Amino acid sequence: MKNLLFNPFRICFIILLMSGTSLPSIAQSDSSSRIHVGFIYPISSNGKQAASITNRFSLHVIAGLSKAETGASISSIANIVKQDAAGAQIAGAANVIGGSASGTQMAGVANVIGGGAKGAQLAGFGNIIGGEAQGAQIAGVINLSESSGAAQVAGFANITKKHAKGLQLAGFFNRGEEVNAQMAGFANVAKKVKGIQLAGLINIADSSDYPIAIFNFIKNGEKSVALTFDETMTGVVSFRSGGHVLYGIAGIGYNFKDNAKAMYAAEGGLGAHIPLSSKALGGRLRLNLEAVSHTLTDFDGGHYNKNSLRVLPALKWGNHFEAFAGPTLNYVSYDREDNYDFIKKYIWKNNSSDDFQGLFVGFNVGVQYVF
Template identity: 65%
Template sequence: MKNYTLCKVKAIFISLFLLGSSFVSFGQGDSTAAVHFGFIFPLSTNGRHAAQYTNRFSLHAIAGLSKAETGLAIAGAANVVRQNVSGIQIAGAANVIGGSAAGVQIAGAANVIGKSASGVQIAGFSNIIKDHASGAQIAGFMNLAGSAGPAQVAGFTNITKGNAKGLQIAGFLNKAQDVNAQVSGFANIARNVKGIQLAGLINIADTSDYPIAIFNFIKSGEKSVAVSLDETMTTIASFRSGGRVLYGIAGVGYNFKDDRKDLYALEAGLGGHISLAKSLRLNVEAVSHSLTDFKGSHYFKNSLRILPALKIGQRFEIFAGPTINYVTYEREDNFDFVKKHIWKNNKSEDFQGVYFGFNTGIQIIL
């Protein structure tokens, strides 16, 4: 039975070899093949001269080697192409292309392209493109390119040595020179950003008008340190950083109203500047704020602030304005900072309420 199966496999391979050979044509120092079948170099229909062939269709059990591919190439482990490819290349592990790629490259681990790429590259781990990637790159871990086009999406990081004309989305980090937009779970780094820069923690750029993160280090933007007071007698020292329009807020403080326990404050949020006059602007802020004694008592407040701000000289700015606040805390803590609410949930296990308040302070522009 085993001998019969082995003979059958040999017969299939010999048939494929003869079929591939029948479609081979020879030119001046160049060879083309309609089909290329094999296991691994040099066990294929193109034999030990496989690196000199341009193929329209390639199918290899393990790995295929060719000069160029113009149609469909499929390999169990790897497609290795010395020059250019077009069409579709699918490999269980890697597509390694010495020249340029046009079309679609799909690999279980990596697509490695020695020059430029257009179309779509999809890899379980990484897409590595030396020059310009004018299509879309999708990788489970990393996209690395000389410059990028419409989109780069990676589970961990996108790194582009030059410009990225489209959108970069990464689970951890994006890095480029000039870019349209960046979205990451931790940090974005760029030179000039036309659109938004959205990060879980940090944005860094020379120019970025719309950074969205807690910390934004924008060379053309603004950074300030502020001290503020609200209706609960909580004083906050905060750091604001951002671009011409949007900025992030991070602060710590202390509550002076509750004399039963020491309550420490933390706040984080986002804000936007609306210019009204040369020295007058409106700061609109959305902030999450919490008080805790670090022993089990917690007071949570989400606020929308409308803060007219007057600039005094080049460094100082004073601000004050109304806020609308949503608060929640355990009823047994009995935080009675505010007596009047415009809405209260009397049926919930925890206290929930909405009320109007205020916020005022002064900041130093760094």
């Protein structure tokens, strides 16, 4: 008897057997009901009229159908609400709301809302909102909405047609028009970004001063092709791209020292522009600060790895050209058997490890075409 009394599914079943397809004692009127319990439409206390009745509380073994919900609705598979829903909707698979939602929706697969949503949505697969999502959205795969007023977190992608006022955080891709901040494992796309735009590979925007990625295609930003040379006699052709402040670096090159085997270079990193002269004076002098990871390889097991911090005063001439040169602080590591002799003097070096490790001061000099 104790198990029977505390099992909601058994209670639903007993109520249905006793009352058929409706419970007049529970219903307040033809269009509203305090409690709606059932198995699956139309086997419920509201029967075939369920789609025209608003409920304060709904509990279904499989799935429930209603006109609107003003409190909580719970089902093992799906809650289907034709108009608006307030309170909490909890479903094993999906919550489908035709109008707007002002509470919290939790679903094992998806929350689908035709209008706006003022509360939070949590879904194993995706949240799809036809209007503005004012609360947080958390999904295992994707969040889709007209706009968002809070954070969007997804395992794969966050996509809004208009603004995103909160952080967009995704494992692969973010898209919006006016956004505050975006972080993605692969790419971000926006029109105007107010804060940081961080991506594993690509950022695309009309306006973004703080993009952090290897490739940044910012419409009102800056792109350049540079030719650089350093203390190891390595020449590199690199592509620099970003906003007015931050930019990414990607380059390939060749070491011109007389090595036993030809050595080729690849580098990637991030940089920041710091103005040293005002726009009134033409803004031709600035400081470029760069953090770069650089590798030389002979493609036959030989590798020379260098991580550098570069301080590069730069001077522009004309509309497109800039020259720069400055000191670098470098940490290098390589297999001791390779015995590279690019550098003679070190600030510090480790003589006890299997790989050679050293710290030294070098230089970087170059010229770039800005477009």
